[in-house]
Amino acid sequence: MAWSRDDMARRAAMELQDGFYVNLGIGIPTLVSNFIPSGITVQLQSENGMLGMGPFPFEGEEDPDLINAGKQTVTELPTTSYFDSAQSFGMIRGGHIDLSILGAMQVAQNGDLANWMIPGRMVKGMGGAMDLVAGVKRVVVLMEHTARSEPKLLRECTLPLTGKGVVDMVITDLGVFAIGPEGMALTELAPGVSLDEIRQQTEASFTVRLRPV
């Protein structure tokens, strides 16, 4: 029984530490805000120019001038500050944000990340992803283990890169991998997932350093 999207988000939330400034990407990473462990405080950064992002507004209280980077209506908190895009990315590029949790199309065993473009097919753009992976202190990828049964953890990315050697950790529905100078290591298996099963669905080569759960 692999992890659900909520399980994956809950596991990613364990990477948060008290006092962290965190940027959450669009999609599954957004769910992480629902699982912030009790007893710790983190400030969420939204790269369109907001630090201290609150939950979605109550119905009828949506403000068109108050959105997150996914263009969703959000709310402010007592800790909130607003700033322009240049300062927002100064924060990101300058290494002032502790953790970035984002989605991916492909991750390579050396930490290369591809999540912005499929040549000739998908024309969306990288948004802030290249700046985030270049500047944020720690980068965690949250993604499904495979796409249409094709592995997404690869020896080398085949899609255009978002960043080279930038990913520190990958959390999928099947398990958790750490990436460091010595390569990629499997550190956790989702409940009911066997080592054989995860090997079959992974192209990247990895060592096994399972932590007791």
Place this chain on the structure above:
Amino acid sequence: MNKVYADAHMALAGLLRDGMTIMSGGFGLCGIPELLITAIRESGVNGLTVISNNAGIDGAGLGVLLESRQIRKMISSYVGENKLFADLYLKGELELEFNPQGTLAERIRAGGAGIPAFFTKTGVGTLVAEGKETRDFDGETYVMESGLVADLAIVHAWNADREGNLVYRKTARNFNPVMATAGRVTVAEVEHLVEPGEIDPDHIHTPGVFVQRIVHSRYFEKRIEQRTVRKRGN
């Protein structure tokens, strides 16, 4: 000197010409100069290069200038909300330069601040660094990016005085303050217009030196791209 114009058309009078470069503030549909975009559409000016983080959506924001084929080239970071954009690009009818969002913001900030180029680690080893000069500082590789200026910058502010001092509201600030500094001429569309002295000088985001023309927009409904809410009581 009067900076206040009666409407968006008059605020742009004499500024538009075919082939020019225009910066347009906003993030998604948040904080976009909608009336000025509409006036540009109605002017019929053509062959534009538009610098803007996004390209609006189909039927709103810069999307209306794509529909009318007035844009020749876009410099943006993310255009995923606009189907027409993808169609035009894949058919080769629209030129596109993708910049990482932070690189785009910094290029504009640099352009407005008289800095012709700078080095960043964003994009090193990716397509965006191809053909660009790289240099190592303290053992890390950086890529050179150039500053950006435009013939015209159009921005949206929440409050302004007649001198052109601007205040933005919440996340509608986004690219507007940096773009205001990087237009050879900057036109601000503002929701509220007051007399000099009515805004606390300590609260001004964009000093009036950066703003040449102002248009006080009549009330219009701001659009929400993704209306997300939570239920009361939990």
